[in-house]
Amino acid sequence: MAPATQYVDRPIPQISLARFEERINQISQEIAAAAENVGFFSIIDHGISAQEIEQMFANSEAFFALPEEIKASVPWNPQNVGYEFKSQVRPSTGAADNKESYQLQFGENMDNLWVSDSHLPKFREQSLDFMFKVQAISEKLMICLARALHFEDDYFVDWHDASKRDAQSTLRLLHYFATPETNDGQTYHRAGAHADWGFLTLLLQRKGQSGLEIAPGREVVTKFNSGNAWTKVDFQNTTDIVCNIGDLLMSWSDDRFKSTFHRVKAPSEPGDNFGERYSIAFFNQPRKDALIQGPQMKYPLVTGGEFTKNAMSLYYAALQEKREAQLANTLMAAPDKFAKTSTVLAASA
Numbered sequence: 493m494a495p496a497t498q499y500v501d502r503p504i505p506q507i508s509l510a511r512f513e514e515r516i517n518q519i520s521q522e523i524a525a526a527a528e529n530v531g532f533f534s535i536i537d538h539g540i541s542a543q544e545i546e547q548m549f550a551n552s553e554a555f556f557a558l559p560e561e562i563k564a565s566v567p568w569n570p571q572n573v574g575y576e577f578k579s580q581v582r583p584s585t586g587a588a589d590n591k592e593s594y595q596l597q598f599g600e601n602m603d604n605l606w607v608s609d610s611h612l613p614k615f616r617e618q619s620l621d622f623m624f625k626v627q628a629i630s631e632k633l634m635i636c637l638a639r640a641l642h643f644e645d646d647y648f649v650d651w652h653d654a655s656k657r658d659a660q661s662t663l664r665l666l667h668y669f670a671t672p673e674t675n676d677g678q679t680y681h682r683a684g685a686h687a688d689w690g691f692l693t694l695l696l697q698r699k700g701q702s703g704l705e706i707a708p709g710r711e712v713v714t715k716f717n718s719g720n721a722w723t724k725v726d727f728q729n730t731t732d733i734v735c736n737i738g739d740l741l742m743s744w745s746d747d748r749f750k751s752t753f754h755r756v757k758a759p760s761e762p763g764d765n766f767g768e769r770y771s772i773a774f775f776n777q778p779r780k781d782a783l784i785q786g787p788q789m790k791y792p793l794v795t796g797g798e799f800t801k802n803a804m805s806l807y808y809a810a811l812q813e814k815r816e817a818q819l820a821n822t823l824m825a826a827p828d829k830f831a832k833t834s835t836v837l838a839a840s841a
């Protein structure tokens with residue numbers, strides 16, 4: 493049996509955006525402190541209503557309820573758009589997440605990838621409307637983050653302009669499948685442990701569909717280390733938006749703001765949510781021509797496009813390492829079974 497998860501209490505600050513203009517300095521300080529310590533915080537009083545959020549979840553449910561062939565007609569591609577089914581493999585697990593997801597963007601990357609109105613009337617219009625609302629909140633947070641780093645107020649906002657055809661920010665609709673409550677010997681990964689590689693993520697969840705957990709402790713963006721002590725990210729209301737710093741902002745802040753490892757736990761213990769889970773993540777990602785370098789120039793200047801490319805290379809290298817380790821373990825556990833195969837492979841190498 494797998495050992496019980498080790499849990500620790502860590503405060504995850506809740507920050508109100510009420511009377512934003514008047515309170516901007518205080519809000520900036522609160523955001524900077526949360527970003528420096530735990531890398532996660534939640535925001536309330538941001539102006540998106542519970543009804544608007546429920547409407548977007550209803551659209552998400554309606555999309556995932558469509559027949560497979562319709563969902564497959566808007567397939568995922570590496571610009572981080574489109575639909576995928578049980579295909580995302582995290583280097584931490586080396587196995588596919590037990591979920592489906594549909595990623596949406598504002599601009600040209602979505603050409604031909606919107607599900608048609610004939611299948612889901614108003615899906616595109618209502619999704620874009622919702623995305624612009626989340627974008628507007630993100631821009632408030634970007635102003636606060638820029639102030640904390642002594643950049644001009646609109647510095648991050650300009651690089652994330654959602655009205656441009658080449659905008660890169662992504663709204664991801666996620667649907668994790670229900671899993672058996674009795675132990676059948678399999679691990680049903682939901683979102684295996686990872687750090688987000690973008691700038692800043694905003695996440696919406698539904699009550700009763702828990703599972704998000706964090707493991708802080710990274711000191712430098714160039715190193716993976718997830719640690720083994722987890723903290724559950726609980727939330728009170730559907731309107732609470734959980735925010736977390738991504739690798740790109742960790743690097744852009746010279747490692748001052750932390751991009752924290754997190755996961756949606758593979759349910760395995762009493763109290764875990766074995767039922768399905770819908771969540772909606774908005775990944776703020778800068779345009780490809782953004783110039784990225786922290787105030788102290790700890791890392792060399794890179795463009796947004798180069799940063800993403802480097803992040804992908806690191807991801808594939810980590811995945812390859814995991815696969816090799818998995819293969820070595822399998823060979824050690826049953827060397828006889830594999831002796832013949834490995835001879836053939838060696839001969840053809």
Ligand SMILES: O=C(O)CCC(=O)C(=O)O
Nearest residue numbers: 666683688704756771773
């Ligand atoms: O579904 C969630 O709650 C989190 C998903 C996530 O961390 C991700 O897609 O990066």
Ligand SMILES: [Fe+2]
Nearest residue numbers: 686687688754
């Ligand atoms: Fe994530």
